[in-house]
Amino acid sequence: MKTFEEKWTAWLDEQLSGKELADFEASLPDLAAAEAEKRDELKLGAFLKEQLAPQAMSNAEFFSHQLQERIARESGDRSSGTKSTWWTIPRLVWSGATALALFIITTIVLMSQHPSGEQSEYLTQILQSRVDPAANPNAAIYIFESKNDNKVTVLWTEGLQSLPSDYAAK
Amino acid sequence: MQLTRVLLAVWFVMAIGTTPLQAANTVWSGLVIAQNVPQPAPIPPELTKLEQTLKELFGYNQFELIGESSKTLKTGEEDWLANSKYFALQVDARGENDAGYTLNLKLYKEKDVLLETDANLSKSSPLVIKGPQVGSGQLLLVLVVKDDEQARPRHHVEPANPITAGWYRLRRMIHRVIP
Numbered sequence: 186m187k188t189f190e191e192k193w194t195a196w197l198d199e200q201l202s203g204k205e206l207a208d209f210e211a212s213l214p215d216l217a218a219a220e221a222e223k224r225d226e227l228k229l230g231a232f233l234k235e236q237l238a239p240q241a242m243s244n245a246e247f248f249s250h251q252l253q254e255r256i257a258r259e260s261g262d263r264s265s266g267t268k269s270t271w272w273t274i275p276r277l278v279w280s281g282a283t284a285l286a287l288f289i290i291t292t293i294v295l296m297s298q299h300p301s302g303e304q305s306e307y308l309t310q311i312l313q314s315r316v317d318p319a320a321n322p323n324a325a326i327y328i329f330e331s332k333n334d335n336k337v338t339v340l341w342t343e344g345l346q347s348l349p350s351d352y353a354a355k
Numbered sequence: 356m357q358l359t360r361v362l363l364a365v366w367f368v369m370a371i372g373t374t375p376l377q378a379a380n381t382v383w384s385g386l387v388i389a390q391n392v393p394q395p396a397p398i399p400p401e402l403t404k405l406e407q408t409l410k411e412l413f414g415y416n417q418f419e420l421i422g423e424s425s426k427t428l429k430t431g432e433e434d435w436l437a438n439s440k441y442f443a444l445q446v447d448a449r450g451e452n453d454a455g456y457t458l459n460l461k462l463y464k465e466k467d468v469l470l471e472t473d474a475n476l477s478k479s480s481p482l483v484i485k486g487p488q489v490g491s492g493q494l495l496l497v498l499v500v501k502d503d504e505q506a507r508p509r510h511h512v513e514p515a516n517p518i519t520a521g522w523y524r525l526r527r528m529i530h531r532v533i534p
Contacts, residue, residue: 296526309455309480314472321469335408336480340472342487348464350490353388354440355421 197226309338321345379427380478381501382456384437384446386422389415390492402497405481412483413493425501431456441465442486444496453523454478455500462486462496476500 187195192209195201196219201209213219308330316324323344331337383401389409395417398406402418409418422439424446431451437444447459455477462470462484469487476482478500486494 292526292529296530309477309482310475312457312473312475314470316470317468320467330480331408331412333408333411335405336477337405337408337412338474338477338480338482339412340474340482340484342470342485345469345487347488348441348490348494350492352441352464352489352494353390353419353421353492 197223308336311338311340314340316342316345379429380456381425381427382446382448382458382476383425383497383499383501384423384435384444385420385497386437386439386442386444387495387497388419388421388489388492389413389495390417390419390490391415392417401499405483405497405499409483409495413485413495415493418495428456442494446498455480458498460484460496460498 192201192205196206196209210216210219311328314326314328316326318324321344325343327341327343329339329341331339385399385401387399387402391414396419398418399420401420401423402409406418410416422437422442422444424435424437424444426433426435426446426448428448428451431448434445434447437446441464443463445461445463447461449457449459451457452475455475458474458476460470460472460474461468464487470484472484474482476498481500482496482498484496486496488494
């Protein structure tokens with residue numbers, strides 16, 4: 186034996202027929218109002234079916250959605266995972282390159298401060314010499330090193346004006 | 356963080372190694388009259404090591420000191436004067452390098468500059484300059500770098516800094532590759 190509500194639902198869904206339909210409609214106090222209510226129910230059902238249907242995504246929207254999901258998942262993994270070390274491979278490479286660059290710069294600066302160190306490490310080096318050409322027009326300058334173990338560098342002048350022996354005084 | 360400390364330590368050691376040690380060297384400069392005499396006087400002690408070389412080079416048997424000066428260089432940028440009655444040798448040090456000192460030398464006869472020269476005076480190589488003929492002799496200028504031990508014999512000799520020595524060796528190698 187169906188209750189009124191069950192018969193009402195079945196009537197709204199148009200599932201009653203024959204004698205059962207006639208008996209139910211006869212039992213309604215206001216058939217016209219019930220028919221109007223039935224039409225409203227059907228309209229509402231159709232509207233809801235249309236609105237709640239799954240919406241199809243375009244390809245671009247689909248991939249964007251997938252990417253966002255993946256980024257969110259990986260971010261979650263990273264934050265919840267073990268603590269990563271600061272010395273990653275790229276940072277190590279950059280640190281090494283920076284240290285090497287600093288070393289090279291320091292080396293170049295030090296070398297530029299001592300431009301003649303290598304040449305004069307064992308022998309004194311004459312960089313330039315001059316005599317007064319007006320007072321000594323025939324003067325000439327020679328530079329050589331002694332051949333013995335003393336490594337003496339000699340600046341040899343010729344043609345300087347001779348002076349009297351008085352100039353040998355202390 | 357540990358690697359950072361190691362890198363900093365390496366950099367510090369390299370910086371220490373590249374800092375030249377301030378060895379207090381003394382430059383001795385002398386005005387010498389060389390001449391041949393029948394009874395030559397003994398050579399001054401500062402020239403003892405050079406006696407044979409001077410005799411071979413100039414052919415004189417006596418070397419008399421008429422003026423001298425010893426200057427201990429701390430910054431390598433000092434200047435000083437060695438003078439006699441008529442001559443003066445003005446020395447202007449213009450910096451130190453790992454081999455010695457860069458010097459500007461001026462020989463004055465009273466107020467006239469007879470000779471001017473720029474030289475890198477090596478710690479291991481004396482400089483001798485032949486000046487003008489004076490009477491029957493010859494004026495010579497001699498400059499010698501005396502190391503710390505010679506200049507101040509009471510001081511203990513410091514052992515060579517292996518880091519500095521290694522650094523100089525590395526620099527020489529790089530100089531050979533990149534002249």
